[in-house]
Amino acid sequence: MQITEIKKIEDCFDGSVIFKYLFSEEMDEDLMNKIGEGNKLQYFPDFLRPFFKITTPADLQIKGILGDRDFEVIFPQTDKWKKKKEFETNLQKILQD
Amino acid sequence: MKNTKNCNIPVYLNNAATSFPKSPGIGEEVAAFFKKIPKHPGRAGTTSEDTLSLCRKELAHLLKTEDPSRLVLCKNATEALNIAVLGIGLKGEVVITTAMEHNSVLRPLYLLEKKGVIRLEIVPCDAEGRVIKEQWEKRIDEFSPKLVVLNQASNVTGAVNNIEELLKYAKEKESITLLDASQSIGLFDMDVSRIAADMIAFTGHKYLLGPSGTGGLYIKEGIEVEPVFVGGTGIRSDLKEMPPEMPLRLEPGTPPVPAFAGLLHSLKWQKENPVSLEKMANLTRDLEQGLIKKGTEVIEVAGERTFIVSCRLPGWDLKEVGYVLERSFGIICRTGLHCAPLIHEYIGTAPAGSIRFSISRFTTREEIDYTLDVIGELVNADH
Structure with a gap:
C-alpha cells in the first residue's frame, strides 16, 4: 500500500492545518490498528460505514472510514511542519510493513 | 445510491449553500444551448429575445417590476453586493449593517472601512439570529447612514427579518437600502413596490434552482451606481467610459449565457410548479423537534423562517460531525x-x-x- 497523493484541505475553522492522505488501496482494520498503536483510538464499527478517529500524544487527529482510500489529519498550529514530517515518516514505515 | 431505511442516500441537506437537485430538465436545457448558434454572442442585449433578455424578464416578473433593464445580471450574489456597495459612492459616510450578515456583505464593507472610506456600524441580532428592531432604529437615528445593508433571512438559523418595517424605517430617514435576498428569493413573495429596497442582491443557484454562476442586482430607478467593473459592452464602443444605458452600464464582458439558460429554465419551471412552503415548513418543524428530542442543542426559531435548522451535537467535535454524517452515513449538510x-x-x-x-x-x-x-445514533455512540 502506498500514499498516492497528499492534499491540503481548506476549511472555515480556526486555521488548523488539515491534510488529506490518499492511498493506493482501501484501508482496513489492520492498518487502523497499526496507526492507532500507542495513540488514542476511537472506533465506531456499527456506523453504516465504520468511522475511526486517532488522537496522538502530539495532538494530531486522524479520521477516516474503513473501506475508503483516504483519511484526514489535523495538525495543530505548534510545530505543524515538524509534526507532519514525523507523522509521514512513521506512516511510511507502517505502510511498508 | 444505496437504499437505507426506505431512504436513498446520499441525502442532500445543504440547500442553503446550493440547491440540489435543480429543476427537472435543466441539464438538457444547458446542453442544448451549446448546439445552437448564439443569437447575440457574448453581449447582454435587452431588445432581442435572447437568453439573457428572457431571463431578465422572468426575474423582473418574479420581483414584480415592469422594467427588466433595472436588473443587472451577475455571476452570484457576492458580485451583486460588491457592485452595490462599491459603486454607490460612500466617501466619508456611515454604513449600517447587521450581525446576521454573510461575508459577501461584511467583507466589502470591511474593505471600505479599512481604506478609511466609511464608518461601519453593526446592529446586533437576537438569540434566533433576527435583527433587533429597536437597535436598528436607534443606530439609524444616531448615525443617519447613507447606506443600510440587511439580510432578509439568516443563512445560519433561517430567521426572517420584517424587511418591510426595517427598510421602511431606513428609507424614511433617507438612507439608501440594500437587501440581501440570497436565502429568500424563490421562497417568499417579493414585490419591489411593497418593500422599501433600493437595491436587491440575489443568487440564482439556491432556491431559484438555477446553476452556479448566476445571480443579479435589482436597482430601483433613480438610484445611481457607478461601474465597479468596466470593459466591452457590444454597444457604444466609441466611448471611453461605460455607456449610460442600464443594465449594460454595469455588465461589461461576456456573461455566462449557458448558466443563465439554465436559470431561465428553472424560473419557468418554478412558475409552472409553485413550491409548497407548507410542506417545507412541516418538514423543517419536524426536523427541529426531532433534533431536540434526540438531545441536540438546537437554535430554535419562532415566527417567520426559512427551512434551515442549526444545532450542536453534545459529545462530538464540530469538525468531525460533518465528516461522519457525509462519509459514514451519506448525509450532506454543513458545519462551521x-x-x-x-x-x-x-x-x-x-x-x-x-x-x-x-x-x-x-x-x-x-x-x-x-x-x-x-x-440519534451519533448522540448515543460510545466515545
Whole structure:
C-alpha cells in the first residue's frame, strides 16, 4: 500500500492545518490498528460505514472510514511542519510493513 | 445510491449553500444551448429575445417590476453586493449593517472601512439570529447612514427579518437600502413596490434552482451606481467610459449565457410548479423537534423562517460531525461558521459554529426520518 497523493484541505475553522492522505488501496482494520498503536483510538464499527478517529500524544487527529482510500489529519498550529514530517515518516514505515 | 431505511442516500441537506437537485430538465436545457448558434454572442442585449433578455424578464416578473433593464445580471450574489456597495459612492459616510450578515456583505464593507472610506456600524441580532428592531432604529437615528445593508433571512438559523418595517424605517430617514435576498428569493413573495429596497442582491443557484454562476442586482430607478467593473459592452464602443444605458452600464464582458439558460429554465419551471412552503415548513418543524428530542442543542426559531435548522451535537467535535454524517452515513449538510462569522456570538454557537441542515422543495419525509435516526445514533455512540 502506498500514499498516492497528499492534499491540503481548506476549511472555515480556526486555521488548523488539515491534510488529506490518499492511498493506493482501501484501508482496513489492520492498518487502523497499526496507526492507532500507542495513540488514542476511537472506533465506531456499527456506523453504516465504520468511522475511526486517532488522537496522538502530539495532538494530531486522524479520521477516516474503513473501506475508503483516504483519511484526514489535523495538525495543530505548534510545530505543524515538524509534526507532519514525523507523522509521514512513521506512516511510511507502517505502510511498508 | 444505496437504499437505507426506505431512504436513498446520499441525502442532500445543504440547500442553503446550493440547491440540489435543480429543476427537472435543466441539464438538457444547458446542453442544448451549446448546439445552437448564439443569437447575440457574448453581449447582454435587452431588445432581442435572447437568453439573457428572457431571463431578465422572468426575474423582473418574479420581483414584480415592469422594467427588466433595472436588473443587472451577475455571476452570484457576492458580485451583486460588491457592485452595490462599491459603486454607490460612500466617501466619508456611515454604513449600517447587521450581525446576521454573510461575508459577501461584511467583507466589502470591511474593505471600505479599512481604506478609511466609511464608518461601519453593526446592529446586533437576537438569540434566533433576527435583527433587533429597536437597535436598528436607534443606530439609524444616531448615525443617519447613507447606506443600510440587511439580510432578509439568516443563512445560519433561517430567521426572517420584517424587511418591510426595517427598510421602511431606513428609507424614511433617507438612507439608501440594500437587501440581501440570497436565502429568500424563490421562497417568499417579493414585490419591489411593497418593500422599501433600493437595491436587491440575489443568487440564482439556491432556491431559484438555477446553476452556479448566476445571480443579479435589482436597482430601483433613480438610484445611481457607478461601474465597479468596466470593459466591452457590444454597444457604444466609441466611448471611453461605460455607456449610460442600464443594465449594460454595469455588465461589461461576456456573461455566462449557458448558466443563465439554465436559470431561465428553472424560473419557468418554478412558475409552472409553485413550491409548497407548507410542506417545507412541516418538514423543517419536524426536523427541529426531532433534533431536540434526540438531545441536540438546537437554535430554535419562532415566527417567520426559512427551512434551515442549526444545532450542536453534545459529545462530538464540530469538525468531525460533518465528516461522519457525509462519509459514514451519506448525509450532506454543513458545519462551521457558514461564512457568517458575527451571528454566532448572539446565538450561542461561537467560536466553532453549528451543524446546519437546510431542506429544499424536493426533501422527503423519509430523508428527515433517516437523518433523525442517524443523529440519534451519533448522540448515543460510545466515545
